[in-house]
Each structure stands twice: as C-alpha cells, then as structure tokens.
Amino acid sequence: MIERTLVLVKPDGVQRSLTGTVISKFENAGLKIVGMRMVWVNKALSKKHYSDHIGKPFFSGLDEFIRSGPVIAIVLEGVEAIKNVRRIVGSTAPAEATPGTIRGDYAHHSYAYADRVGKSIANIIHASGDAKDAKKEIALWFDKKELHSYKRSDEHIVF
Ligand code: DAT
Ligand code: MG
Numbered sequence: 001m002i003e004r005t006l007v008l009v010k011p012d013g014v015q016r017s018l019t020g021t022v023i024s025k026f027e028n029a030g031l032k033i034v035g036m037r038m039v040w041v042n043k044a045l046s047k048k049h050y051s052d053h054i055g056k057p058f059f060s061g062l063d064e065f066i067r068s069g070p071v072i073a074i075v076l077e078g079v080e081a082i083k084n085v086r087r088i089v090g091s092t093a094p095a096e097a098t099p100g101t102i103r104g105d106y107a108h109h110s111y112a113y114a115d116r117v118g119k120s121i122a123n124i125i126h127a128s129g130d131a132k133d134a135k136k137e138i139a140l141w142f143d144k145k146e147l148h149s150y151k152r153s154d155e156h157i158v159f
Contacts, residue, residue, distance in 0.1 A: 002159065003081040004034065004147075006137040007089075008126040011069035018106055019072050022125060025088055025102060026076055030158030035075035035138075035147045041067050048140055058120065065120035073141045079159060082127075082134050089127045097123075 007026070009019045027033070041049070046063045053059050076085055090101025093111050097104035103123050114121045128134035138147075152158065 002077060002079060003131070003134065004075055004077045004138060005082045005085050005128045005134045006126075006141060007074045007076055007085060007128075008066075009072040009074070010066065010122070010124055010126060011071060012065075012107075012122040013124040014072060015069055016106075016124075018124060021106070022102060023074070026074075026085065029078075029084070029088060030152075030154070031076040031078040031081060031085065032150075032152050032155075033074060034077045034149070035073075035142045037073050037142070037146065038070050039073055039141075040070045043067065045140070049137065061114075061118070061120035065122065075138055075142060075147055082129075082131060085127045086129070089125050092123060093121060094123055 007022075009022050013019060013022060023033070039045075043063070046066050047054065050059065050062060050066070053062060078084060088101060090097030090103035092103075093109075094103045094107035095110035095113075097107075099105060102125055106124055107122065109122070111121065128137050
C-alpha cells in the first residue's frame with residue numbers, strides 16, 4: 001500500500017549539516033518527497049507533536065531539545081512508507097541502532113549517557129510510529145495545499 005509519513009530532521013541533524021544525507025537516504029530508497037518546510041518549533045507545536053510523551057520523565061528534555069534550533073519537516077510517500085522509513089531510521093537510542101540506519105550510522109550515544117549529562121537523546125531524526133500518528137502528524141505540520149502529487153521519473157521501477 002502507498003502511504004505517507006512525517007519525518008523531521010531534528011535540531012542536531014540540521015546543526016550537523018546532515019539534512020542532505022538524510023534526504024538522500026530516503027530518495028535513494030525510492031521514497032518520494034511530497035512536502036517540505038523549515039520550522040523553529042514553539043512550545044505549542046512541541047506539545048502537540050509529542051502529546052503522547054507529556055508526563056514522561058524525559059518530556060521536558062525532549063521539549064527543550066526539539067525547540068533548540070530549526071527542524072526540517074518532510075512528508076515522504078512510498079510503499080508501506082511508515083514502516084519502511086522507521087526501518088531506515090533505526091532504533092530510538094543511537095547506541096542500539098543497527099549500522100546502516102540513520103541513527104546507527106550518524107550517532108552512537110546511549111540513554112544512559114543522555115541521562116548522565118542531563119540532555120535529551122539527540123537522535124537526528126523523527127519518523128511517525130504508525131498510521132494513526134502519521135495521519136495526526138502530517139495534518140499538524142502541513143496544510144493540504146503544501147502536499148504535492150507528482151511522479152518520480154523511476155516510479156514504474158521503485159513503486
Ligand atoms: P522514536 O523517536 O524512535 O519514535 P519515541 O516516540 O519513543 O521514539 O520517543 C520520542 C523521542 O523521545 C525519542 O526520539 C527520544 C526521546 N526519548 C524516548 N524515550 C526516551 C528515554 N527513555 N529517555 C530519554 N529520551 C527518550
Ligand atoms: Mg515516536
């Protein structure tokens with residue numbers, strides 16, 4: 001099934017100039033960019049985006065981190081895009097992420113380290129967790145008119 005999913009290059013990814021690398025990974029896998037914008041997240045958007053995490057011990061660090069610099073928000077479209085994008089992103093803690101994934105290749109710290117230095121996990125990227133989240137997050141970050149339908153030139157091969 002063709003799906004759409006939301007990806008954010010988080011402040012650490014933007015500040016480390018990994019935006020192009022991240023986008024290339026998805027483009028090379030055959031996923032299509034159907035929406036993109038740069039946003040400096042405010043408290044209201046952070047709370048809506050991370051509403052499921054409000055009340056958890058790591059929420060305040062996460063909220064501070066996502067508002068620490070601009071992010072690049074992207075909507076990707078592809079075959080089972082939600083699951084496939086998560087596979088390319090890798091496990092939440094970079095120390096547990098498989099090499100070859102974005103988090104496994106471009107970061108390496110653990111939950112324990114983040115706790116010890118009193119910082120949020122800086123794991124480069126966000127990707128919607130499931131279909132319900134993808135629907136909610138795409139609507140939160142993009143107007144309908146900011147999402148575009150077009151064909152990749154290789155769509156007959158990759159889709
Ligand atoms: P993911 O981003 O892989 O979907 P999540 O939705 O469980 O992970 O959590 C959102 C973000 O919150 C995650 O990217 C990093 C941070 N986070 C999650 N669990 C954490 C924990 N136990 N300690 C510190 N930060 C955590
Ligand atoms: Mg999540």
